[in-house]
Every structure is written in C-alpha cells, then in structure tokens.
Amino acid sequence: MRLPDKVVERALLLLALSSVAVLASIAFFIVREGAPLIYRVGLSNFFSTDWHPTAGRFGILFMLVGSLAVTVGALALGVPLGISCAIVLGEMAPPRARRILKPAIEILAGIPSVVYGFMGIVVVLPWIREHLGGPGASGLAAAVILGIMILPTIIAISLDALEAVPMSYRDGSLAMGATEWQTVRRVVLPAARSGIVAAVILGTGRAVGETMAVVMVAGNAVQLPHSPLDPLRTLTANLALEMGYATGDHRAALFATGIVLFLIVLSLNGAAGLARRRRRPRPRPRRTASVAGVPASERIPPSPVSDP
Amino acid sequence: MAVAVALQLVAVGCGRAARRGLTLAGSTSLQPFAEKWADAYQARHPGLPIYVQGGGSTAGVEAALSGAAEIGMASRLLVPVESARLMAIPVARDGIAVVVNPTNPVRDLRLDQVRAIYAGQIRNWRFVGGRNASIAVITREEGSGTRSAFEAMVTDPLRIAASALVQDSTGAVRQMVASDPAAIGYVSFGLVDASVKALSLRGVEPNELNIDAGTYPLVRPFLFVVTPARLKGVPRDFIDWIVGPEGRELTRREGLLPPRA
Numbered sequence: 001m002r003l004p005d006k007v008v009e010r011a012l013l014l015l016a017l018s019s020v021a022v023l024a025s026i027a028f029f030i031v032r033e034g035a036p037l038i039y040r041v042g043l044s045n046f047f048s049t050d051w052h053p054t055a056g057r058f059g060i061l062f063m064l065v066g067s068l069a070v071t072v073g074a075l076a077l078g079v080p081l082g083i084s085c086a087i088v089l090g091e092m093a094p095p096r097a098r099r100i101l102k103p104a105i106e107i108l109a110g111i112p113s114v115v116y117g118f119m120g121i122v123v124v125l126p127w128i129r130e131h132l133g134g135p136g137a138s139g140l141a142a143a144v145i146l147g148i149m150i151l152p153t154i155i156a157i158s159l160d161a162l163e164a165v166p167m168s169y170r171d172g173s174l175a176m177g178a179t180e181w182q183t184v185r186r187v188v189l190p191a192a193r194s195g196i197v198a199a200v201i202l203g204t205g206r207a208v209g210e211t212m213a214v215v216m217v218a219g220n221a222v223q224l225p226h227s228p229l230d231p232l233r234t235l236t237a238n239l240a241l242e243m244g245y246a247t248g249d250h251r252a253a254l255f256a257t258g259i260v261l262f263l264i265v266l267s268l269n270g271a272a273g274l275a276r277r278r279r280r281p282r283p284r285p286r287r288t289a290s291v292a293g294v295p296a297s298e299r300i301p302p303s304p305v306s307d308p
Numbered sequence: 309m310a311v312a313v314a315l316q317l318v319a320v321g322c323g324r325a326a327r328r329g330l331t332l333a334g335s336t337s338l339q340p341f342a343e344k345w346a347d348a349y350q351a352r353h354p355g356l357p358i359y360v361q362g363g364g365s366t367a368g369v370e371a372a373l374s375g376a377a378e379i380g381m382a383s384r385l386l387v388p389v390e391s392a393r394l395m396a397i398p399v400a401r402d403g404i405a406v407v408v409n410p411t412n413p414v415r416d417l418r419l420d421q422v423r424a425i426y427a428g429q430i431r432n433w434r435f436v437g438g439r440n441a442s443i444a445v446i447t448r449e450e451g452s453g454t455r456s457a458f459e460a461m462v463t464d465p466l467r468i469a470a471s472a473l474v475q476d477s478t479g480a481v482r483q484m485v486a487s488d489p490a491a492i493g494y495v496s497f498g499l500v501d502a503s504v505k506a507l508s509l510r511g512v513e514p515n516e517l518n519i520d521a522g523t524y525p526l527v528r529p530f531l532f533v534v535t536p537a538r539l540k541g542v543p544r545d546f547i548d549w550i551v552g553p554e555g556r557e558l559t560r561r562e563g564l565l566p567p568r569a
Contacts, residue, residue: 052467053450126487135444135488137473220449220474231473241476244336244364245451247387251366 030262034255046256051222053242053250060257062222066139066232067208067264069225070218073143074150074207079200081147082154086199089155090162091184109152117216120145125217134229137219143228145213150203157202161195162188194275201272205265211236235261329357330542334368334381335453336477337496338530341400342381344562345550356542365453369394372533378543380533383453394533398567399550400559403497404458404526405506405514407482409489414438416508419525423462425492428469433490445472446484446493454478457528458494494526498563519565529567 038046041058048059089101124144129136165188173183189196219231220241233241239254239261246254332342339362346358363371365382369390372380386396406422408414414437417425424430425443434440447468448455459468475481481493486503493504497514500506506514509525518524532547539547549555556566 051450054456121483121487129488135473135491137484215476216480220476221471222474223470231471233474241449241474242451244362244476245366245384245449245453247366247451250451 027262030255030258034252034257034259037249037252038256038259046253049224051238053246053253056249058249058253058256060235060238060260062224063233063235063238063257064260065224066218067234067236069139069232070142070146070214070234071204071207073139073228074146075200075204077143077147078150078154078203078207082151082199082203083158083196085151086155086158086162086196087184087189090159091188092180105152105155108148109156113149113210113212114216116145116149117213120213120217128229132229134227135219135231137217137231138229139218139225139232140228142214142218142232142234145217146207146210149210149213150206153206154199154203157199158192158196161192161199164195165191198272198276201268201275205268205272208234208268209236209261209265211240215240235264329359330379330546331359331361331371331377332368332379332381332532333361333363333371333377334533335365335383335530336362337383337402337454338381338400341498341530341559341562341564344558345546345555348554348558349546349549358546364451366451369533372535375535375538378534378538379547382531382533383528384456385529386531386533390533393535395536395539396531396533397547397551398529399532399547399555400530401519401527401565401567402530403514403519403524403565404454404461404494404528405497405500406492406494406509406526407485407500407504407506408492409485409487410503410505411489412438412505414507415505416511418510419462422509423466426463426468426472427466428471439490441490444484444488444491445469446481446491447472447474448478448481448494449474449476452476453528454494454496458526461526461528462494500563516560516565527565530564 037058041056046058047061047064048057049061050057050059051062085101085105089098089105093101120141124141125136127136128134128138128141132140169187169191170183173187174180178186214234215237218234218237220233220237221231222233222238223230225232235257238257242250243254330346332346339360342360346360350356350358361371361377365384368377368380368382369386370380371377372394373390380394382396383402386394406417412433414433417436421430421436425436426445426447428445430436430443432440432442445468448458455468473484475484475493478495478499482495482499482501482504485491485493485495495504497506497519500514508514512518512523512525514524514526519527532550534543534547550559551567559566
C-alpha cells in the first residue's frame with residue numbers, strides 16, 4: 001500500500017499549498033487595487049489627516065492613530081487579565097476548576113464579534129454615556145470590547161507556554177523552599193517568557209484586525225481623539241464602513257488602507273513567530289529532560305529565591 | 309486546487325440558480341422594500357425564485373453591469389460613466405427624516421439649523437430651543453446614498469463635521485438615536501418608528517401628504533438599474549408590476565412613495 005500513501009501525501013500537500021496560494025492572491029489583489037492610488041496621489045496625501053475620498057483627499061493618519069489607540073487600550077486591559085488568568089489556570093487552579101474555566105474561555109473565543117459589538121451597544125455605550133459623559137461611542141468603548149475579545153488568544157497561548165515549562169523547574173524551585181507564587185514569578189514566568197510575548201503579539205494582531213465590533217461601538221468619526229471618550233475610526237472600520245458604496249479612487253483608497261493593515265498584521269505575526277522560536281526549549285524525550293539539558297539561558301538561577 | 313474546484317462548483321451552482329430566477333442586488337436602503345415587492349410578485353408567479361441581496365448602491369450598479377444580478381438597486385443618482393451603460397428606472401421616492409431621541413423637547417428645526425448642526429457650528433441643543441446638552445451628531449459613511457442625498461439637499465456647500473459619529477446603516481443610526489438623548493440623525497422615511505422622533509422642518513411635518521405636495525424638502529428617488537439588453541422578459545415584467553397599480557399600492561403601504569406617475 002505504498003502508492004496510495006504517496007497519493008494521499010501529495011494531495012494533502014496540494015491542499016496545504018492552496019492556503020498559501022489564497023494568502024498570496026489576497027496580497028496580490030489588494031496591492032494591485034490599492035498601490036496605484038498611493039503612487040498617484042503621493043504619500044503626503046495618503047498619510048495626511050484629511051479623509052474626504054469623494055473630494056480626492058485620502059489621508060489615513062487619524063485612522064492609523066485610532067487603530068493604535070484602541071489597540072493600546074485593549075492591551076492595557078487584556079494583557080494583565082489574560083496572563084493572570086493563564087497563571088491561575090496553568091499553575092494554581094485545582095483540576096475541577098480548570099475543567100470548567102478552560103472550556104468557558106474557549107467558548108469566549110467562539111462568540112461572533114457582532115455579538116460583542118451588540119453587547120457594547122446595549123451595555124458599554126450607555127454606561128459610558130451616563131457615568132463618564134460624551135456620546136458613549138468612543139475609543140474607550142472599543143478598547144473595552146477588544147480587551148475582552150483578545151482574552152482567549154492571550155490566555156490560550158500563554159497557557160501553552162506555561163505548560164511547556166518542564167515540571168522539573170517547578171519541583172526544583174519548590175524543593176528549595178520557594179512558595180508557589182515565588183516559583184511562578186521567578187521561575188515559571190521567565191522560562192515561559194517568549195511564549196507569553198508571542199501571546200501578547202498575537203493578541204495585538206487580533207485587536208488591530210477586529211472590525212465588526214469596533215465599527216459598532218467606536219463612533220467612527222475621522223478625527224484625532226483627544227480623550228478616551230472621543231469617537232475615533234480605525235483602519236479596519238474605515239474599510240468595512242465605506243466599501244459598500246465606494247467607487248473609483250474612493251474604492252482604491254480603501255484597498256490602499258487594506259495594504260497598510262495587511263503590512264501591520266503581517267509584521268505582527270512575523271514578530272510573534274520570532275518571539276516563539278527564540279529561547280523555546282526543544283521538545284525532547286521525557287527521560288532526558290533534566291536541568292542539565294536545558295539551554296543556559298533557561299536554566300534556573302542557582303538561587304531562585306532571594307528572600308525565603 | 310481543490311478549493312478552486314469547489315469554488316467553481318459553487319459558482320456554477322449559483323449561475324444556474326440565477327438563470328432560472330431573478331436576482332436583485334444593491335442599496336441596503338432599498339433592500340427591505342425589494343423583498344416585499346419580491347414576495348408579493350412571487351405570490352402571483354409561483355415557481356419563480358427572486359433573490360434580493362444587499363451590498364450597497366455601488367455593488368448593485370456593478371452587479372447589474374457584470375450580470376451578477378439582473379437588476380441593481382441604487383439609492384443615489386448614477387455617475388456619468390454608469391448612466392452611459394445602464395438604464396435607471398425610478399421605482400419609488402423616499403423622504404429623508406431628521407430624527408432625534410423621543411425625549412428631546414425639540415420638535416422643529418429650520419434647514420439652515422440642521423445644516424449648522426451637521427457642519428459643527430451649532431454644538432449645543434440649547435441654541436435651537438432644547439436642553440443644555442452637547443449634540444451628538446450622527447451621520448452615514450462617505451459614499452452612502454442616503455448621505456450623498458442629505459449632503460446635496462441640506463449641508464452643501466458646507467462639509468459634515470469630522471467629529472460626527474459615523475454609522476454604516478440606517479438601522480445603526482436609528483439605534484444610536486434611540487439610545488442617546490442628545491443625538492440627531494437622518495434616516496429613510498420608511499424606516500422611522502416609535503423609537504425615534506422625526507422632526508418637522510420649519511413647520512412641515514415629514515409625512516406622505518407633504519412629500520406628495522412637494523412642501524417637505526428632503527426627498528430622493530430610489531432606482532432600479534438595468535442594462536438595456538436585459539430590460540425584457542421577467543425583469544421587465546417585475547419592474548412594470550412595481551410601478552403599476554398593485555406595486556404602487558404596496559409601496560405606499562410599506563412607507564415609501566411610488567414614483568411620480
């Protein structure tokens with residue numbers, strides 16, 4: 001039965017390549033549609049602050065700022081929450097609690113973004129309007145919703161990283177008298193650092209790329225937000241909002257926005273890949289997994305606990 | 309490759325379906341009414357499937373040009389490049405209502421006040437007889453048919469302020485106005501409901517009588533666009549039915565105005 005194996009192998013390879021082909025064709029298509037416009041109107045127009053596409057002004061700078069602001073806000077909320085959650089799940093929670101918490105977080109990832117947006121409209125916006133002022137639809141609202149939406153990504157990947165830290169690290173630390181929290185903070189977290197960085201970067205990519213929920217709660221005004229309560233527009237929101245009715249140069253400008261977005265997400269994913277590859281212990285048979293086999297950079301410091 | 313094959317199968321499937329029936333695509337303002345027309349028309353022509361898709365006016369025009377849909381729906385006027393190749397048939401007229409939250413004491417504005425509010429020159433409700441609250445201006449996205457009609461009839465030559473909140477559908481605008489006591493927005497007349505309050509403009513209430521009499525100023529045409537070659541057979545009959553007595557009756561019942569006879 002050697003031949004069928006080969007056939008299956010080839011077929012699977014073709015299928016795998018087709019996903020690469022899809023990526024390549026997306027890249028090709030948005031560049032072909034958008035790049036000529038950037039070239040024609042010039043970078044000074046394209047990165048200006050004036051977005052009035054039906055009058056020939058294609059400045060996306062405020063939307064870049066908007067994407068950046070919302071993403072930073074989402075990370076400020078999602079990273080501490082997500083990493084703490086991963087630590088609880090991976091290091092502290094009893095197995096019973098894990099069995100409930102982990103699937104719950106996975107369900108969080110499966111909720112469609114339009115539902116998050118709807119929750120934003122009916123819960124977050126009125127709350128902001130009543131308690132903090134402004135129209136409610138704002139960068140803050142988008143950051144809160146996105147902060148929740150990136151949780152599953154950050155938790156899942158951080159948890160993977162924590163679980164990849166060999167048990168012997170913890171045993172060693174605990175044997176030397178460190179408390180559970182000291183072990184987590186001084187031994188496990190540093191050893192899992194590259195994976196956690198990757199989790200944060202992928203969470204960032206998710207926040208930058210999210211569209212539907214942001215369109216629904218951010219207010220989408222093309223302006224420089226002066227406070228978290230001001231409405232703003234992100235790059236993704238710009239595409240989603242205006243694609244339906246755009247023609248000619250306006251449409252090309254939206255594809256050009258897509259190019260910028262594509263580059264941002266591509267570089268974030270690249271960075272996450274790099275972070276994960278660096279300093280990750282190679283998988284090896286359990287038997288030989290000893291402290292001696294760990295690269296120097298990941299070895300437990302001689303005395304992980306300074307103040308027992 | 310398998311993906312390509314699958315896509316092709318899907319495309320072939322769709323092509324067949326489209327050939328048997330009638331596909332409409334385009335303006336989301338027109339879509340709910342087109343669905344009603346399609347239902348009523350199908351009731352008299354059983355076995356004829358009619359597919360109504362959204363996508364926006366521009367997508368509708370492109371679909372009509374490419375043949376992806378027999379009829380494109382547009383809630384804006386065609387640009388010259390488009391009108392050279394397509395016929396635009398008015399199937400209805402729509403008033404645009406300026407709406408505020410039902411709790412807002414303001415009932416009436418002048419057009420120049422609406423213009424100043426949208427241009428960002430009037431920023432507080434107390435300047436137009438309302439409460440002391442800053443106005444949350446809500447507009448549609450650039451390129452929207454409703455927005456371009458509103459700009460042409462109200463805000464020109466001023467620009468809508470950059471600080472205005474932008475929503476990408478009539479429903480989203482209405483939802484936002486319904487939930488924010490200080491909001492102002494503009495929506496298709498047919499989609500005004502109890503959750504918002506439609507303002508009268510200098511004493512003229514937005515209702516069918518005033519639109520018909522020509523005293524209400526914000527009215528725009530809804531168009532079906534078709535290539536001349538396809539304006540025969542089923543599409544032709546469907547359009548004739550819509551602008552005929554039965555269609556006009558239904559149009560009126562759904563909150564739109566039939567085209568001028």
